[in-house]
Amino acid sequence: MKRQKRSYRIFIIVLLAVFALMALMPFVYLVVASLVEDMSQVFKNGLALDITPDMLGTGNYRMLVTEQHGVFFRWFWNSVVVTAMFTVLSLATSSMVGYAVSVYRFRGRKIYIIMIMSTMMIPVEILMLPLYREMLSFRLLNTYLGVVLPFADSSFAIYFFMQYAASLPRELVDAARVDGCGEFAIFLKIMGPLMIPAFGSMGILQAMTAWNDFLWPLIVMSTNENFTLTVGLQTYLSPYGNNYNMLFAGAVISVIPLMILFLCNQNAFISGIMAGSVKG
Amino acid sequence: MGGVGVSLMLTGRKRGAAERHGINTMRIAPYLFTLPFVISFCLFFAYPLGYMVMMSLENIEGISSVTFVGMKNYVRLFGDARVMNAVRNSVMFTAGILVLNVVLALLLAVVLNNRQTPLRNMFRSALYLPALTSIIVAGIYFRLFFGSGDRTPLNSVMSFLGFGPKAWLFDTVYTGVFALVITSTWRWLGTNLIYFLCGLQSIPQELYEAAEIDGAGPLQRLIYVTIPGLRPMIVFVVTVLTYGGLRMFGESYVLWTNGNTPNNIGITIVLYIYKTAFARYQTGYAAAMSTLLFVVLFFINLLYIRFLKIGKEG
Secondary structure, eight states, X not given: OXXXXXXXXXXHHHHHHHHHHHHHHHHHHHHHHHTBSOXXXXXXXXXXXXXXXXXXXXXXXXXXXXXXXGHHHHHHHHHHHHHHHHHHHHHHXXXXXXXXXXXXXXXXXXXXXXXXXXXXXXOGGGGHHHHHHHHHHTTOTTSXXXXXXXXXXXXXXXXXHHHHHHTSOTHHHHHHHHTTOOHHHIXXXXXXXXXXXXXXXXXXXXXXXXXXXXXHHHHHOXXXXXXXXXXXXXXXXXXXXXXXHHHHHXXXXXHHHHHHHHHHOHHHHHHHHHHHSOOO | OTHHHXXXXXXXHHHHHHHHHTTOSXXXXXXXXXXXXXXXXXXXXXXXXXXXXXXTTEEEETTTXXXXXXXXXXXXXXXXXXXXXXXXXHHHHHHHHHHHHHHHHHHXXXXXXXXXXXXXXXXXXXXXXXGGSOHXXXXXXXXXXXXXXXXXXXXXXXXXXXXXXXXXXXXXXXXXXXXXXXXXXXXXXXXXXHHHHHHHHXXXXXXXXXXXXXXXXXXXXIIIIIHHHTHHHHHHHHHHHHHHHHTOOHHHHHHSGGGOOOTTSSOOHHHHHHHHXXXXXXXXXXXXXXXXXXXXXXXXXXXXXXXXXXXXXX
């Protein structure tokens, strides 16, 4: 029995180690490759692994600063702004809607719920054509707002806040009313603060979505200095030879913010992902 | 409904407060709270949707030249071999990620949920890390991983096994889909793993104990306790993956530079829509494709809501 247990443990560790290795190898490779200055050495028709220490240096990172007046950091900044705007706007509107639908019993509430449910998982890609035209006529193409506005108020986030608000004690709302508190004050001062864990989880999810979003910024942003990181980086993958020096270094830098966020508060991250799933 | 009396009493008592706050009353406040949603629903969902259906009935060239063509775009769609290619690739891709992600994520979740497994948190984090990357970062790596050189890790393994090296991205439709499936699974597995871990933790421990007393072995416990207990989560993961699969765009766009997929390899529904609209400027035709895809996804959405009974009172 004991021996069986031990061989089980060894089997499990090997299994997990293999998967962990597959998950982590691209990171290791990207970091190492980003330090190789002469890219012709790194790969010919695909990646090769024979990299020796004397090939390494920080030249690619310096290149990011100097090439095209450091436009890479402009992209980085754009991603920061878009992510911040998207997250704040999304949390503010979704929490209000989710709260209202779950706490109040008002005429039309059912219709709201149907509206929220029916758009819950309709992806961005479907409406990209009419939305592009719409942004064109609003003169929002090639602007931060154009990237952020259409998808900030997501049904997914609303549904999440609906569930969370429903779990809060409603007596608090009634008690506050008795004390003469207005409805908005109740939300801002009493129920809002109780929803802080929900803001944390959803905030992380939305920030991740915005930071890594690709298709919609690709459609909206049309000039080089307005690109977000994802859109900017892929311009280095041009049909006329790939600029792998900047691609590798840029890719590494683009992952760092979320990586730091994740390593610093893993539990918030994990509970955020879990909160994003539907509890049956 | 014991709360009715109380709340009636409260509204009665609240009259004074209501006058003082103007619009800040229980009757009006919910409509103000939900106003952003209504505006965004109309502006960024209902209107574009209607606009898209209208566009799908038109022949649009550039911005200004528009003629009404009725169902012509839809008819054309069914005779378009490239559309069929894209649909086939997307469906194969979806099937691939469904199998890989559900099976592997479930397996890893069961292992990681077992208290006897060492270093559980470390492995969980390691397996989740790829989910933090964008498709661009993943694409940069995997287009090299699937490169045609004979010294790439993949082709080294192929040679070792006695097969020749392959140009994975340019060989056949199947190797193309394979490359797409692996690239996506690398990024998505961690998230699905967490979903399943979350589902496993909601299965009461007593069920396992009871099963053990009844003499159920590990495999029987998996089949009769774990999988039925995970049913809602499995449905959720399958739905999310189906959406993710049918809407996939970035993977193809990055693996084949700027979405220039060779012949019928690697082209997906959304990539084809994108190219039709933004490279060939056949907006009406692209709108017809989007409309059909919308109908399909909307139907899946309805099934899903039905299945899980989410949104029901309670």
